[in-house]
Amino acid sequence: MKTNLLLSRLSILLIILVLSSCASKKEVVYFQNAGDFETIVDRNSFTPKFKVDDVVSIHISTLNEEASAPFNLYRGPRTGTSLAPQSVDYIIDQQGEIDFPVIGKIKIAGLSPEEVRVLLREKLSEYLKDPIINIRLQNFTVTVLGEVNRPGTYPVNGERITILEALGLAGDLTIKGQRENVLVIRDFDGTKVYHRIDLRTKEALDSPVYYLTQNDVVYVEPNESAVTSSQLDNRASIWVSIASVLITSTVLIITRN
Template sequence: MKISNKILLLVFSIAFLSSCGSRKDIVYFQDTSNFETLVDDNAFEPKFKIDDEVSILISTTNPEASIPFNLFRGVAESGGTPDQVSYLVDKYGEIDFPVLGKVKVAGLSPDELRTLLRSKLEGTYLNDPIINIRLKNFRVTVLGAVNRPGTYLVLGERVTILEALGLAGDLNIQGKRQNIMVLRDFNGTKVTRRIDITSKEAFKNPMFYLTQNDVVYVEPSKSAIKTSSLDQRVTIGLSLVTFAITSVLLLTR
């Protein structure tokens, strides 16, 4: 092999090795030890926010007594069952509940709202009411360096950032795992915080459990940004060369 070819091969090898991500850049939860038990001291409890869509179903042993407290519209096309009307949390954090009128729900958890409604209904209107509450518009959005960015519907009452990233197909190899941003809305005020999922401290981060309408943004790594910039320069350069060659050919005809 000629010396020039050896030098060229060496240069390509160095460039390839330098572009490869290290274990420190890629592996999750690197500081956990074998058989370590992680305890969540701050148990997450979802809270209702402005613009939430809440489903509330009241039932008792006397079905007729609970009818005034449940709203339904028409008859569903699928099976002849009426569609239950959900409640929208207005800009004041309230819902307009049948018979009871305005009820403040913003900032309450489902259990707290259930307790509040039971205190207002039991004895005065109903005996032993069963109250089922469900948040219907629990969505999270995952953007950036993930395999399937988009907005995802959450069926349960809570979701972790790891589960949200799983819905989005996980981070791609160019995603920055140490500095994931979560954008959250608190009654019209936007707040952001970063979370490092390469560390076990992620489990203690307030953003580990997501709330409705959270936005998760995975920033691309520096190498990805450099590669993108290089690709753009190469594309522009090739376009200029093509334009120059075409111009010369046209002028020399």
């Protein structure tokens, strides 16, 4: 009887340990309410905007290179070297402005790249004919932290990135990450805005943070399984000791019998 009781307690202990580390399918599957062959129209009219402290590359070109040269900033090579001049980027100051050659101060914070092109084309019209304006955000990065396989800060090529693409760069969520409560921290000129998104539903595609902006931080919280597992890890020595005592006691009783 004592042997059976000890074996039963040991079995219950092992079952509790296994079940505490399990996660249900509903906790880990994305877009669970999306139907087969369902068509979802993208209603998210996201347009990237420039922010204070952004680093922006602007290059003006025309058929007449000499005419457009004064409107481009370059860092010249050292005398006697064969190095080509390097273009200089603009940093948006605390007033949301950049100091553009010839034209002077221009406020571009809060504008999209296309809106800046229109603004510059208008201001350059008295100097240049049909200028080609290339604009690129140089410091577009997103940071992904928490329960992902490769947390870190990732550079973004292009003008926008979705939260799914950012999580893909980080190797996707671990099995212990909360899909229903992913936090996005966004900075608007010094003001932090917090927004949560549920990746288990198709409505995530319409979330205001589905498209990320420069310097967004994505944080994936641990689910209950991860929290329980952490608690068990903290008490590992106790559990090992208890299991060792039970096993030793069982062996001794069986040996004596």
